[in-house]
Amino acid sequence: MTTTEQPAHADVGFGRRPRVEDARFLRGKGQYVDDITLPGMLHGAILRSPHAHARIVSIDTSEAEAHPKVKAVITGATLESLKLAWIPSLSHDVIAVLATDKVRYQGQEVAFVVAEDRYSARDALELIDVDYDVLDPVIDAQRALDPGAPVIRDDIEGKADNHIFDWTAGDKDQTDAAFASAEVVVKQDMLYPRVHPAPLETCGSVAWMDPVSGKLTIWCTTQAPHAHRTLYALVAGLPEQKIRVVSPDIGGGFGNKVGIYPGYVLSVVGSIVTGAPVKWVEDRSENLVSTSFARDYHMHGEIAATRDGRILGLRVDVLADHGAFNNTAQPTKYPAGFFHIFTGSYDYPAAYCTVKGVYTNKAPGGVAYACSFRVTEACYLVERIVDCLADELGMDPAELRMKNLLRPERFPYLSPTGWEYDSGEYPRALAKAMEMAGYEQLRKEQAEKRARGELMGIGVSFFTETVGAGPRKHMDILGLGMADGAEVRVHPTGKAVVRLSVQTQGQGHETTFAQIVSEVTGIPSADIEVVHGDTDNTPFGLGTYGSRSTPVSGAAVAVASRRIVDKARLIASAMLEVSPEDLEWDRGKFFVKGDPSTAKTIQEIAFASHGTQELPEGVEGHLDAECVYDPPNLTYPFGAYICVVDVDKGTGQVKVRRFIAVDDCGPRINPMIVEGQVHGGLADGVGMALMEVIAFDEEGNCLGGSFMDYQLPTALECPSWELGETVTPSPHHPLGLKGVGESATVGSPPAVVNAVIDALKPYGVRHVDMPLTPAQVWRAMQGRPFRT
Template sequence: MTLVDPRRDPAAAAPVPNGFGPMLRKEDGRFVRGRGRFVDDIDLPGMLHGAVLRSPYAHARIVSIDTGGALAHPKVRAVITGADLERRGMAWLPTLSHDVAAVLATDKVRYQGQEIAFVVAEDRYSARDALALIDVEYEPLAPVVDARRALDPDAPLVRDEVPGRADNHVFDWEAGDAAATDAAFAAAEHVSTCDLLYPRVHPAPLETCGIVAALDPVTDRLVVHCTTQAPHAHRTLYATLTGIPEHRIRIVAPDIGGGFGNKVALYPGYLCAVYAATITGAPVKWTEDRSENLMSTSFARDYHMHGEIAATKDGRITGLRVRVLADHGAFNGTSQPSKFPAGFFHIFTGSYAIQAAHCRVTGVYTNKAPGGVAYACSFRITEASYLVERMVDVLAFDLGLDPAQVRRKNLLRPEQFPYRCATGWVYDSGDYPRALEQALEMAEYAELRAEQAQRRAEYERTGEGALLGIGLSTFTEAVGAGPKKQMDIGGLGMADAAELSVHPDGTAELRLSCMSQGQGHETTFAQIIAHELGISPYAVNVVQGDTDRTPFGLGTYGSRSTPVSGAAAATAARRVRERAKLVAAAMLEISPADLEWEAGRWQVRGDPAAGASLAEIARAAHGSLELPDDLEGQLSGRCVYNPPNLTFPFGAYVCVVEVDPGTGQVRVRRFVAVDDCGVRINPTVVEGQIHGGLADGIGMALMEVLAFDTDGNHLGASFMDYLLPTALECPSWELGQTVTPSPHHPLGAKGIGESATVGAPAAVVNAVLDAIGVRHADMPLTPAQVWSAMRGRPLRTDLAVR
């Protein structure tokens, strides 16, 4: 018997039933064989290498920069400073939040690790060695590192280059109805308050950021291979900054080893490599090391939050009021496309029917690295979800109620959808109580509470044994950045495109504007086309990441892939199918109205034997068949999809932990996750996304933090200091699901890439605090933090006093 390899003979492969269902990822074959192609694998003839000189200070005037020693190095070809970029009008880089950031510092440095100079040499080692030969004279200045001091009258001024600026204020923004909320609090039977910190964390992708920039001497084009999640947006930005017309720029994003929002922005190292390629005439590669990635590329979170929740004595929530101080670092470089300075934090009422709600967010500059990426969340929803889930637990703690009962009392009901929340967004669909009940049943919640009581009694009697904690989280995510009227990047609307062509042999090519960083696009999008056209997913080639071969779009982040690009692909396929119907009618010499679609073929209604398969139709469309005058030949379709609304996946999580009261050590014993992401295209891919997000949540809750000392020194610049979870810290995940299709998405899909990271941190924190009987302590709940919290003195986790 001869086995057929579907990757070699796609026409012989049987379709996955309905296109959707479990299927091994098509891209994994090359990855497990070491045949992936990443930016650092690219080695062009005559290629030079770049290295960045970074500031050791968080705040200092630059008195002088002497590059003579570096230029004297025999292998150094160029040293670029901010003055060089100023002469080309490239000294300042526009951010995605309508601010500007220095590419290379000229007047002063504003955070430790800020870029000062760029060395270009014949090899990477010589470039890095030459950095030590650059002599920079600094005049140290006092930094402001604590966001809570940034607006003090005597606080050091971070952005003194801006004429008329007198303080570190970035923005004030609010959402909700302040008057109605104040009235709800005035009438409340009970009010709980809590101060919370969501500390600064980092996406820490496996592959750091990198670029290879080259001028093609034949075509006179700039060709950039880059670790970017948004190739077309990067092309537009390069054109704007360099003056090179966009049609003379090609961006290629090869395989990317994780992004998580970290690879949305345009970083100074990228622009310096492009500039270096133009002045040397040679290709220039720059790849950052791990410390550079952790110190200077976009962070996430860093929100100081004050929450107030109003309720009846039996736990019915009547109002929610929030005040937030957002630390944006030295430049407002937040990678979020919404027109709201605080992103989607204003979807802060979560999964609950809270009609009286108001939040106010104030952004400030500090002497820290800029940014604030959409790190596995949709632009601040993670902070909002953490806030409301902690406040619900604080309310239950204060009233002596079961956290599950408080949630049951306040969750949105299915009949309330579509639901307009207190800040105006319309949730598309959901059955939140069903997800919660499934999670509680899977976790055996009542039995866990009985075990917890038994353990506490034993501990009080003997002083020995681990404490058991059960934490809940019921969250709503909002994904699919768009529609264009509310979201853009640099004036570019958040729509995405897909182009589909069916070849004469019946195989197809799908060209996407989004870009995978490990999400499995080559498989999932092939299944979408298979579902719509009735062909094998192995017969579909998915093209992405090359601006010469793909339509314009804004890229992949904020869990946009399926909600936006997936909708574009499905719509393009339906247009192909309708064109195929007209071709089939011409082939069969009947009216299109007499045809019906059935699993990959158009057939005559009432006579299934008479019809034509998609491959036969494609051959005819490319051949000499006489078609109606208004029908073009070939089979192709295109869609630019502007979503009518966000999609709103949701879930209910139960985390079970054991805490050693003597050491504060936390062990996650179980984690039950019930997610609803609408229609699931490939359940295996969905589960993989959830697994990664749950691990992220454990990391953020228990160990991850970018901390600084009072001089602004970065205390998490290596994986010895910035801890990430491993398999040892993660349990065997227990996954459940509900399926509530989105009514406005062509496939009913909602997206899943970021849900687990939104819901998991609160579940873990709630579990740990439930175990030790403490009302609140800030993340990360390290052993030292847990031990101190048990003794009534929680630690400050984001700032270390020297």
């Protein structure tokens, strides 16, 4: 018997390990939705509204239908007959699949053409004649609730305004009292502009309703295949076992691929109507104009403090622009996501926020783009206003932060808005970042440059995230509790397969989730296959977003792997004829205590579990285990960031010269992948702070509909990132892991903005809204005297 003998293997457990998925990605061999080709497949294209707000008078599809290559033209009327014109949104609203009564934003879906090829489908769109009666649009969220403002959602019975929700968190009276007693109060308005996740791969789907088996298979760009399947079942009334959702390789999600888009539903309807598979893939403009945007938070912050810099309280009032349909993704109880973590990383007793959501004539969506359910906005608010306070007090912003950061002995810490931070060593992380940056020296250099009239800025930010949603008892999406399943199966030869409910979009799950199994069982990572993204082959779970894969699904995998080891112990006890308690586990093998020569490896045990070995009473054969993990709390990764910029006085051009990022996500499964996640998030932060914005003109025309207008950062705008780490395990995650996928996107924009404002200090500038384009910076400098 040689199959179970394993060579000594370095590839066990946590550590740097090249991404296994890169073998195919780097060779151009990834299988994305658009790579899927089925026999007889047809192609769909969507006709979109040119207007932001207009009544549909009539739609004439006759010419398009007469096109020789067109197989079907679907309008809102077709869908109404199927009861599919409207579907539930992620926020207990509805969204139109195809407009029936009105169009409510530019780019909204109006008709769907199915043709023999993509080009004919697109050509035929030109042949559809829609008669619109153009209405006044609501573009400025601040005007949405004006008396007499056009009512966008007149489809909702009795709706006479554009109000969506009011939401509050924290204690108002206590906060008012803190402000009344404060020596210093600083107020600041700030906008987190509308931005877009803009993944490299746009959204798309291939749907095939097999008329023989009655089975509907949907290959689509989704971050949450199981949740999508359940929603298709609920909405279309199809039996859930007859629906298979497959999420193949995904070319970036960043939150863009959480929801169900009309295009996905239309490809399904197209397949039902034509009896053939139908592919729909949107182009870049369609992606930027019509799919889930991010942010669009108009925030007013007030911070109260003592003259010597002790923070006493924070008050925030937010106007949230949700676009034409309320389709933001977050657990049901939290219409403003996790924004109420806005108290940040500081120790003070009083905080209160109000958030008001409004409809405007813009694309729906709202939280996507590495947002951790609005922690991005919350972190920006607190980190910007703390800098405003430092400016008011004439205090160094790092010193002000150090003075107020939560101390390690405060954990677990219950925040004034109800979060229980699991663990943290904040001052250590900030001290480390300052040391890496050479903070004192940088301030000296800055003073010298200022004296010469040069603009150099140093920006500090500290963030606390809340990721890993979440405990089932108070977190769900559309009624589905946020638990995730995992299954581990060890084959007779000691190789294994782990099946996940979550789905990678580039985060490297095929690498890291094998490492989790390996860490616990001692089976080499290379011997473990990761299966995900296919509802027919994986256990149920809510999917990947809010950096929840490691905190939730990673925990499920760890627990299932421990169950494997527990079972292996019982089998080993039979093999070695000793009681289980007399066995010692040395990752990958059991031996009789005090006698390592008796060891049975996990591979030998796996074979025995499938072989003729007599098993102990009550132990079934085979070495399999599963787990459904309901997280007891979220995890709270944190970090300290320092950004150094130079600003060109003549042009307002900002150059990010250095960026120091100290992240703490607990132990790192794969430090290389974590660093990659941080690199990406830092680039996101530079992009949002300096160049990204989806803007609209007064008529509601989207001005960010291509990469010519919607600027993304490249290597040219990014410095060589300087990364550091501290390790504070989560006390409740089985392996102490916290999520990290969105940390840098959350933490970096305020560091960049704080740096630019710091550079502009000689001009008396306290705040400028993102994006800090040269024009924006230059305008801020105008008319202000240079003070040294």
